[in-house]
Amino acid sequence: MHDTVWDVMVVGAGPAGLMAAITCARGSLRVLVLEAKEKIGAKLLISGGGRCNITNLKVSERDYQSGQSRTVRNILRAFPPERALDFFKELGVTMVLEEGTKFFPKDQSAKTVLNALLQEADRCGVHMERSRKVNSISCHQNLFQVQGNGFQYNSKTVIMATGGLSYPGTGSDGTGYELAKKFRHKIVSTIPALTPLTTDDPDWKSLSGITLPVILMLEVNNQEIASSAGPVLFTHRGFSGPAVLDISGAWLRCHAKEKKLRVNFLPEKNETALRREFIEALKEHPKWSWKRFLALYFPDRLVEVLLRKLDMPPGLQIIHTSKEEREDLLKGLLHFSLQVTGSLGYEKAEVTSGGVDLAEVDSKTLESKRCPGLFFAGEILDVDGRIGGFNFQWAWASGFVTGMTISKKRGSP
Ligand SMILES: Cc1cc2nc3c(=O)[nH]c(=O)nc-3n(C[C@H](O)[C@H](O)[C@H](O)COP(=O)(O)OP(=O)(O)OC[C@H]3O[C@@H](n4cnc5c(N)ncnc54)[C@H](O)[C@@H]3O)c2cc1C
Structure with a gap:
């Protein structure tokens, strides 16, 4: 031989x-x-x-x-x-x-x-x-x-x-x-x-196990340089799921100091449609809390984290929010910033x-x-x-x- x-x-x-x-x-x-x-x-x-x-x-x-x-x-x-x-x-x-x-x-x-x-x-x-x-x-x-x-x-x-x-x-x-x-x-x-991304933010980590469809956007100086769509999975280390894996290479390849990973939590809705739904909620359920309203879209644990990060008391009633506050919430849901500290590297890279x-x-x-x-x-x-x-x-x-x-x-x- x-x-x-x-x-x-x-x-x-x-x-x-x-x-x-x-x-x-x-x-x-x-x-x-x-x-x-x-x-x-x-x-x-x-x-x-x-x-x-x-x-x-x-x-x-x-x-x-x-x-x-x-x-x-x-x-x-x-x-x-x-x-x-x-x-x-x-x-x-x-x-x-x-x-x-x-x-x-x-x-x-x-x-x-x-x-x-x-x-x-x-x-x-x-x-x-x-x-x-x-x-x-x-x-x-x-x-x-x-x-x-x-x-x-x-x-x-x-x-x-x-x-x-x-x-x-x-x-x-x-x-x-x-x-x-x-x-x-x-x-x-x-x-x-195609590797999971990590965070040291306990709020995101507390969502471990939750998965939902999103759009992710990698931005440098407010300019989008890459995007991905699909499910995100929150883990005890950070973020995984197809949308995250797909954007991980672009994230790791980008060395700009000002890079940000943004997430659109409602990829099926555009800004105008969501604004209309907020106005309808104001008319039909003015006494509902935002927590109750957002539970129509997201799991409870995620609602709590989103409201905390947007500085909105969970019990705050829709009727008691100003137009500006509603706009901040709307923009936040469609353009949330995720704090990424690194990745799980080659060990978990596909x-x-x-x-x-x-x-x-x-x-x-x-x-x-x-x-x-x-x-x-x-x-x-x-x-x-x-x-x-x-x-x-x-x-x-x-x-x-x-x-x-x-x-x-x-x-x-
Ligand atoms: C968890 C995971 C899930 C994945 N899921 C999918 C999926 O569903 N769909 C998809 O399209 N892709 C998927 N991928 C990616 C896909 O597996 C790889 O792209 C693909 O296996 C690459 O094939 P390859 O033959 O080039 O290399 P490899 O599959 O890495 O094979 C290389 C081989 O070479 C051998 N080797 C290395 N060095 C030497 C040496 N010096 N002498 C002798 N032998 C050596 C290694 O032992 C290995 O067996 C996944 C990857 C991972 C890690």
């Missing part, structure tokens, strides 16, 4: 690596996958709350943060969501559409997705080795030597699919970046993305923003411009998507494209 020259060596058996390996093996290439962990697919198994949001109905480069949107577009077009769905259908995984755009396996189990990938890899003859952490890759005369503790293999091509730095417990600890740097690849500085610079890989094949025969797939690249199956779609598409490129070059596709 150690003397064998493999056609393709895939480093990392996450979604991108497995897709790349299967694609190469279907093209009759001899493929060896080296995975650092004993257990394969740890991240895939915890994805989507254990249900694996496999892809999205509509995916475009606009759903991603990256240095080169043209490259992202090329790769996504070569393997769009329909092809991902066909691929999994062929492997016997039935999908269901949820919330209008998100695809999950019908049995709600990420394990079904992982098992399908592993069975297909096995069926195609992919050779898989676990507990094989690669710590050195070199290339001499078009032959790659891939090494780790107690092993060394040779291969004609290498696909690096080692992921980023997010959820390091699942195996993605950033070693891939170091390996890429040895080939003079630039790494666009990384930050955690994805890493930044990575191998797309300017140094071929925009159609993801082959290294520094070292022919070396490819990159998945999260290791400077591409990160928003919540909703976009990151897996990037993994499937980039894995497929690298695998197909090598198959075409080296064998029959």
Whole structure:
């Protein structure tokens, strides 16, 4: 085995690596996958709350943060969501559409997705080795030597699919970046993305467990520079839920001193409609307290915090408030400031923003411009998507494209 020259060596058996390996093996290439962990697919198994949001109905480069949107577009077009769905259908995984755009396996189990990938890899003859952490890759005369503790293999091509730095417990600890740097690849500085944000404000923390739909706005000097919509979840550490995760990357990337995270607690209502409802309340229920009135919209615990933060006594009757006070309340509900102190970082990040610079890989094949025969797939690249199956779609598409490129070059596709 150690003397064998493999056609393709895939480093990392996450979604991108497995897709790349299967694609190469279907093209009759001899493929060896080296995975650092004993257990394969740890991240895939915890994805989507254990249900694996496999892809999205509509995916475009606009759903991603990256240095080169043209490259992202090329790769996504070569393997769009329909092809991902066909691929999994062929492997016997039935999908269901949820919330209008998100695809999950019908049995709600990420394990079904992982098992399908592993069975297909096995069926195609992919050779898989676990507990094989690669710590050195070199290339001499078009032959790659891939090494780790107690092993060394040779291969004609290498696909690096080692992921980023997010959820390091699942195996993605950033070693891939170091390996890429040895080939003079630039790494666009990384930050955690899709990660919960923290606060030290006891009021917000006291709301732990409450979830509600909101719009979040990141503002610098009162200018909105990013926004997200969806549920926010209050936690004992701060803020989580899709809307928060989606804006976390922009928040962490922004170093402006004056940055503020604002929340619209009533995303379904505009200012005029809400003002009308306040006036109606004044006419119909003048003796109601604001606490009673706001309980029509929000859970009691949230009402108490909102009124406290707006300096309004909870028992204050609607009739005893001035127009200005009503306006302050209205503006507050639609434009509340959340005090954010930081984030839960890579430990709880669903994805890493930044990575191998797309300017140094071929925009159609993801082959290294520094070292022919070396490819990159998945999260290791400077591409990160928003919540909703976009990151897996990037993994499937980039894995497929690298695998197909090598198959075409080296064998029959
Ligand atoms: C909690 C959570 C939930 C998520 N839910 C979703 C979701 O529902 N939908 C979605 O689209 N995305 C989701 N994501 C994001 C998605 O899981 C990732 O974008 C995706 O797994 C990236 O795939 P990858 O193959 O590039 O990297 P990874 O999945 O990180 O896999 C990399 C693999 O490489 C191995 N490796 C690393 N270094 C080495 C080395 N030196 N030698 C050998 N092997 C190595 C690692 O052990 C790992 O197995 C979620 C992420 C998390 C953390």
